[in-house]
Structure formats: C-alpha cells, structure tokens
Amino acid sequence: MTSYERRGALQIAQELCCLVEQDILPSLSVSADVVWQGLADLVERCGPINKTLLARREDLQLRLDSWHKDHRGAFDPDVYMRFLCDIGYLVPEGADFSIATTNLDAEVSILAGPQLVVPVDNARYALNAANARWGSLFDALYGSDVIAGKVASGGYDSDRGAQVIAWATDFLDQYIPLAEASHGDVLEYIVDETAEPAALTVALKGGTSDRLRYPEGFRARCQDGGRLTLLFCHHGLHLELVIDRSHPVGAENLSGVCDVILESALTAIMDCEDSVAAVDAEDKVRVYQNWLGLMKGDLTADVQKGGKTIERRLNRDRLYQGVCGEDLRLPGRSLMLVRNVGHLMTTDAVLDEKGNEIPEGILDALITSLCALHDRGANSRTGSIYIVKPKMHGPEEAAFTNDLFDQVEDILNLPRHTIKVGVMDEERHTTVNLKECIRAVKDRIFFINTGFLDRTGDEIHSVMEAGPMVRKNAMKGEAWIDAYERWNVDIGLSVGMQGRAQIGKGMWAMPDEMAQMMASKGDHLLAGASCAWVPSPTAATLHATHYHTHDVAALQKQLIRRPRAALQDLLTLPIMSETTVSDAEIAEELANNCQGILGYVVRWIDQGVGCSKVPDIDHRGLMEDRATLRISSQHIANWLHHDICTGPQVEKTLRRMALVVDQQNKTDPLYQPMGPDFTGVAFQAARDLIFKGRDQPNGYTEPLLHARRREAKAQQI
Ligand SMILES: CC(=O)SCCNC(=O)CCNC(=O)[C@H](O)C(C)(C)COP(=O)(O)OP(=O)(O)OC[C@H]1O[C@@H](n2cnc3c(N)ncnc32)[C@H](O)[C@@H]1OP(=O)(O)O
Ligand SMILES: O=CC(=O)O
Ligand SMILES: [Mg+2]
Secondary structure: OOOEEEEOOEEEEHHHHHHHHHHHOOOOOOOHHHHHHHHHHHHHHHHHHHHHHHHHHHHHHHHHHHHHHHOOOOOOHHHHHHHHHHOOOOOOOOOOOOOOOOOOOHHHHOOOOOEEEEEOOOHHHHHHHHHHHEEEHHHHHHOOOOOOOOOOOOOOOHHHHHHHHHHHHHHHHHHOOEOOOOHHHEEEEEEEOOOOOOEEEEEEHHHOEEEEOOHHHEEEEEEEOOEEEEEEEEOOEEEEEEEOOOOHHHHHOOOOEEEEEEEOOOEEEEEOOOOOOOOOHHHHHHHHHHHHHHHHOOOEEEEEEOOEEEEEEOOOOEEEEEOOOOEEEEOOOOEEEEEOOOOOOEEEEEEOOOOOEEEHHHHHHHHHHHHHOOOOOOOOOOOOEEEEEOOOOHHHHHHHHHHHHHHHHHHOOOOOOOEEEEEEEOOHHHHOOHHHHHHHOOOOEEEEEEOHHHHHHHHHHHOHHHOOEOOHHHHHHOHHHHHHHHHHHHHHHHOOOOOOOEEEEOOOOOOOOHHHHHHHOHHHHHOOOOEEEEOOHHHHHHHHHHHHHOOHHHHHHHHOOOOOOOHHHHOOOOEOOOOOOOHHHHHHHHHHHHHHHHHHHHHHHHHOOOOEEEEOOOOOEEEEOHHHHHHHHHHHHHHHHOOOOOHHHHHHHHHHHHHHHHHHOOOOOOOOOOOOOOOOHHHHHHHHHHHOHHHOHHHOOHHHHHHHHHHHHHHHO
16 A cells, blocks of 8 residues: 655655655755645646546547448548548648757767667666667677577687677778778787877788778777777767777787777667556656666666676766877767656556546656756756657647646756657657647657557557458558658658757567668668667667668758658558458467467566567567557457457467466566466456457557556555
8 A cells, every 4th residue: 555645735655755855855956845836736737638638539539430430441531631630630730840959969969879768667777778878799799690690608609709700890891991901901900199180000911001091080099908999980970999919809809809899879768658567656666766866877786697796887988088189088878868658647656635646747757857957967968858758649749748848847947948858759640740749849859759669559549440450560561651650750851850859760679680670770760760769788789880881861861852751641541451361360360469468468467577578479589568569459459349350269369378478487486377277467457458458548558557567566465
C-alpha cells in the first residue's frame, strides 16, 4: 500500500516526497512549496484539458470505426479525405513557417549521428548508454556478426582479430585516407610537432612515407605513456586512432594501432516510457532517481564481470592537445534526452484533492525538468532540457504539451522555451497533421522522429473496422508506411529543420543482427534522417560508420527539392486484398505474434522488465517493448474481429507458445512458468491484450499491463 503525505491540496506518495525534498531540492534554489503548489496548479489547470483531449481521441476513433464499417469494400479515397476533414481529424494546413528553436546543442542541431535509446530504470544500461558517446570499433566488429563466424570463448582469436583490423583499415582508407598508400601499409604514425599546425606523416613498409590526403581532418593528439591517440574529424564526427604496441592487439598490428574509437551515440534517450515498466509510485521514483543521478553526474552501478565487481560511472570529457598546441576538450557522454510518458495514463504517485490519480505526463514534465536543474552544463552546454514527448494525437495535443512546458518553466523560474520538445511522429492523427503539430511547438522543437512501431500499432487500431490487416511483416511493404517515412522528412525539411533540429528515424529492433543492420540502416540517412535509433552501444558504434559514408547535410539539400509525399498514399489502408491467407500462414502468424507477446509480457508482469530480447519463431532475438506489443496484440485482435482466426485457435496457440516461452526462460532463476495450468497473472495479461485489444484506447497496452502488473506485485508481497 502506498502511504501519502499531504502537501497543500495534493497527497504525495512518501517515496516521491523523499526524493523531491531530500534528494532533488537541496542545492537548488527552488523550495518544496514552490514545487508542490506548482504541481497542484498544473493538475488543476492542465488535468481537465488532458481529460478532454483523451475524450476527443475516443470520439474520433468511434467516428472512424463507424465510417470504416459503413464503407467496407467500397473505399473511395476522396470521400474518405472529405470525411476526415469534416470530423476535424485532418485539419487545414496553415501558411509556411520555420521552426524558431534557439539554444540547441550541436548534437541535435548541426551534427548527424546515432541515437541510442535505453530504459532509464536500469542504471547499469543507462550509464552504458550515456557513455556510448565513444565506442570501440574493434570491439563492435569483433563481438558482432559483422565479422562472419562465431566468437571463440577461450580468449583472443587472432584470425578474427585480423579480419577486424582489415575491416577497420578499409574504413580508414575511405574516410581518413592517406594521400597514396593504405593504412594497412603503415609502420608508424608520426606527429610532426615542428609544423604549424602539427602535421601527421606515416612511415610505410618499404621505407617510403606518406601523409593524409585531407590534412585538415587531423585535429589533435594525446600522448599517455606509450599510448598515442590521434584524433580526426569527418562529417562532424570524431574518431580516434589508438596506437599502443604494448597492447596485445597493437603488438600484432604492424602500425601498432590497437583500436579505432568512433564517436557513436551523439544523443541518448533516457526512456521513462515504452521500455520501462513503471506502474506505481515506487516504480516512478526508481525511474526519476536514475534520471536525477544522470543529471547530477553521480549515478553509479555495480557491474559484475569475469568474477570481479566494477563500479560503472559516467565518463569524463576527453582531453587532447590540438594541432595548434591548444587544449581541446570533447564531451565524454552522449547528450542526454529524457522521454516522458504520453498523455494517456494516470499515476498513483500523486493524488489530487478528490483522491484521484493525476495524469502521469504532467508529473513527468515537472519532475524530469526539476531533476534537470542539476545539469550545470555537463549535459547541455546551452542550458536546455530535452524532453521527448511520445504518442501525441494531433496539433491540439502538441499545443497542450507546449502549454504544459510553459507552465513548468514558470514554476521553475526558467526562461521561456528552456524545455525543448522532441515530437514522436508515431500516431496517425499526428502524421497526417504533422506540419500543424510542429507549428504548435515551433519555438521549442528539437526533433521529429518516425516511431514506426507505435505508428504501425496505431495504423491497425485506427482502421480496425476497415477489414483484416495484411500480415505483420508485410506492413513494411505497404504504401502508407513508405509515404509516412517520406512525408515526415518532407515536412521536417519544409519547416527548416535541416541544420537546426533532428529528423530522426526508428529503432533497429534486431539487436543481434548487426550485419543486417550494417547493410540496411544507411538507408535511413539516404532517406534524409540526421539520426536514427539503435538499441545498444554496439549498434551505435556500427551505425556511426553510416554517417561517415553519407553526408546527411548534402542529402537533405537534395531532398528538399522533391515533391512532398502524397497524403492519399499515407491514407492507403493496409488491409488484405481478396487473396486470403492460407491456414498454414494464419497458424504461423498467430504463433509468432503470441510468442512475442508472451515472451515480453511474462517478464513485464512478473519481473517488471520493460524491454526484452525475445526469440521469434526462427530463434532471432527481437527487441520487444510496449510498441511492438501494441502491434502484435492489435494484429491478432484485428484478425479475430474479421474472422481470419477463431478465439479457440488463439487460445490454443497462446498455450502452446507459453510452453515454448517457459522453455526459453528455463535458466532464469526468477522465472515463473506459465504452463501447465496457465492461470498466472502474466498469462492472463497476454490474453487480455488480445481478447480485449479492440476496446483498448487507441490500441494501447498500458492500461491492461499496468493493472496486471499491480496485481502481480500485490501477490508478490
Ligand atoms: C518502439 C520504441 O519505443 S524503441 C525504444 C525502446 N527500446 C529500447 O530502449 C531498447 C533498449 N535496448 C535494450 O533494452 C536491450 O538492448 C535489449 C533488451 C533489446 C537487449 O538486452 P540484453 O539481452 O540484455 O542485451 P545483451 O545481452 O545483448 O547486451 C547486454 C549489454 O549491452 C548493454 N546494453 C544493451 N542495451 C543497451 C542500451 N540500450 N543502452 C546501453 N547499454 C545497453 C548492457 O549494458 C550490457 O552491457 P554490460 O554487461 O556491460 O552492462
Ligand atoms: O517509439 C518508437 C516507436 O517506434 O514506437
Ligand atoms: Mg513509440
């Protein structure tokens, strides 16, 4: 049972009171009264608007449902568009404008690079993410499938190491080329200190020498005992060549190079949303505590490796001597952004005057901003606070977020637009009105990002009544999704985001398939993105190579000239054509979706793990979070609704796949099997998500997950 303390009109959960009054406020010039009175005012002013906006979502969905039901099999895009305008789903587009955000850090304005996302409730991972600004290319290659074959368990495999060095040499030859030779022929890298600026020359096999083709790419060096680090810059991203002949890898490499370190995750999203399971005051405080530690710079986590425990902490800035002899300091950490929750849920961490839970998004806005007051330039060098706002539906909701942030700034006495907003373009109502959504936050926007996973779940739910959806994996080939990705970039460029804010693309959801990622994620840049999401530090380092291959600024300059993607394509429905799916395909689709749902939900409900790697039917580990759950559950709900499958068939598949998931988790000592009786809360949650899926607000999974997790927690006491 949560205990509360009264603060003015509000009841605050004891753990939140402690966090705010004992951990956050001391050393800030904000009093507890200001915070609690400010929160009460926010709840009073914004709470009712929040409620009205949710009612509007529901009303629009009912209208969509009824229209699609009436027009099944007789879809006319022009009539559809007129209908969407009539109900206010499609709003008129206003005059052209440009975003006017100021004080943005270079990482989100002018630079292009990977964006890492991490569940912030996991301190070990969150620290790793913040430190993933710099990553070892050698480690990323050696440990992943980019180099074919398996990583041997018994120590360093020098054959594999040689392949890593060859790959990295080729990379250097392309992006930091020597005038004539290959980096593979270098015997020694020599900094000529007598030159002004200091110049790099290389001694080559065969007794000749060479220099850089583009000498201006060489920026600095750092000599630390026998270790020389050379710093280069290409496409705005830095990379280090580390030369150390006493290192086992350097000793085997002719040039002594023991690693290439790439500037990798320029930005990291500390996620309070879809990758965490935070259902009550206790959980919310854990999430806020870690964000506070990141902002204060004192977060630590014990990490056990090879029988030893090390304390992981945030990296310091990196120091070098510039080519003109000056001191050069580069950030050691990713620029940290925080993803708040959306407008849907309420939290029991604070109760209002009438004893009702308050909107969770309102609490997140205030508390995550309050924590960020501890950032004294170590994170944002421009004094900004970066909040990513997910799951907004249309311009009214974007305007509401803007007002909410205005009010938080007033409470915390911050200059207007200190709090920046990243808009997740992941709901259909936002996509179709993206330009107007951006206008609503034009003075504080720092990114738009195609959250294609939520967007796919929302597509299914929005047009649920139109007919049975194509298979889940076929969604990627549908007209709407291609138009959505292009439309997002087109609108972003049309409002002047290039060189001023991020245009981002979605998550690589196969954390172990790095070779495949290397082959395809460069396409995000070709599509005009200045950042794209990766699930791990390794993926960040590998994806960073794409930003050397492609010059995003130049690509965006070309793309700005193309015609905008067509709204009609965006509104093409992803329903199955007359050709029906075979029984075998239905069985396969259900098995795959049920396994993903169960594998994710069982850890969410029983262990409070918000993001998991779950093997799919082909044993590929897929990143599952609440957005992928939304897709799978809505997909089955849709097929059930349109009689592509039957209830008993789904029940049977769920039970069969629960046993598979039990088997997959058998080595986890904390795991509670779902079979053979299938009566546990987790299994029931998975069932609910499917069988009650059609009735869930916009197909979201949060209401059912939260209720069931609370039930499981109560049983675990
Ligand atoms: C639709 C959306 O909203 S997408 C956004 C939400 N999704 C995410 O945030 C994805 C975040 N990624 C993750 O949570 C994880 O990578 C998972 C669950 C997909 C896989 O996790 P695991 O199976 O534990 O990963 P794996 O065993 O391969 O690697 C673990 C190591 O990688 C690190 N790691 C993995 N993911 C991350 C990450 N996102 N950030 C930082 N470090 C990470 C861990 O710290 C750990 O290293 P350590 O032992 O030195 O601490
Ligand atoms: O938040 C990201 C998504 O794809 O959804
Ligand atoms: Mg999302």
